[in-house]
Amino acid sequence: MKRSLISSHQIIRTFASSPSPHSGHNKWSKIRHHKGAADKVRSKIFAKMALDISAAVKAGGGATDPALNAKLSNTLLKAKSLSVPKDNIEAAIKRGDSGAVDRGHSVTYEALLGEIGLVIECRTSNPTRCIHSVKSILNKVGGSLATSGYLFKRKGVVLVVLDNLNPFDKLFEDSLEAGGEDILQISSNLVEIITHPTQLTTVAHFLQEKGHSLSSYDLAYLPASGERVEIDEQLREKLSHLIETLEQDADAVEVYTNSVL
Known part of the structure; x- marks a missing residue:
């Protein structure tokens, strides 16, 4: 028997070309479409994806077949959507298979910019450096580390x-x-x-x-509410700059917000 699509908010079946309320969470598509400093950003993306691929292989017990390693399968989908070169992908898989990869520490920070919440996921070999970097980036735009997970x-x-x-x-x-x-x-x-x-x-x-x-x-x-918070243009520019800067940090993996961008 078919099950209903259950949601805390209304199901939308439109063909609108504007971004959906959920689409703001995806770091990979955001960075991919930035025009400024394209080569530098692409290099960082490729480096991060290589780490993710190697780590996925290692986490899957060395399984290099995507059909047998769901995490690797998903990571490869991301890599291909970002046009990561085939040679880079193959090299990353080999590093993971040989065990030559250090994931470092996965850390998650909660933050606020005014009343707007952010969740910042990082992977770092130096947690002390990472939290200082995140704090510095937040402070420059008036944000701060603060409890926002409830959002x-x-x-x-x-x-x-x-x-x-x-x-x-x-x-x-x-x-x-x-x-x-x-x-x-x-x-x-x-x-x-x-x-x-x-x-x-x-x-x-x-x-x-x-x-x-x-x-x-x-x-x-x-x-958590099912809808993103509407903000004025001035705050939107500040938030967009904050997220862009966080995403370009070497330790950042994902940045989420509950606001419309």
Whole structure:
């Protein structure tokens, strides 16, 4: 029996080209589309993705086959969506297979800019340096480390690329059958499916088996209210600059906000 898409907010089945309320959490697509200092940013992305690939192999017990290592499968999807060169990917897989990778420490910081919440995920070999760097970046725009986790909820997010063989209506039905909680079309050919955290891999693999092309799937922090906070243009510029600066820090992995950008 098919299950309903359950959500704390209304299901949206529009074809609007404007960003969805959830789309602001994805660091990878944000950085990819920045125009300034493109080469420098691309270099940092490739370096971070190489670490993620190697770490995924190591975390999967050395399994280099994406079909046998879900974390590696997801990381490779991200790498390909960011046009990471094939040679870089293969080298990273070999490093992970040989055990020659140090993930360092995974740390998560909560912060506030005014009443806007942020969650900053980092991976670092030097936690002391990392927290000083994050504090410094926040202080420059009037932000600070502060409890903001209550403003977010942990969810699975699957990004699916639409094509002629798999239109929105088919994806909607398949997502419902897979157990997705909500589905949002965020551009003409990209759809975001929200899942319970424990169902992320199950839903992603189900959709792949149904022939859908995934851009990525991962856990994310989404606004607890189900809607992003509207802010004025001045605060939006300050927040955008803050997130961009945090994302370019060598230790940053993901930056989330509960605000509309």
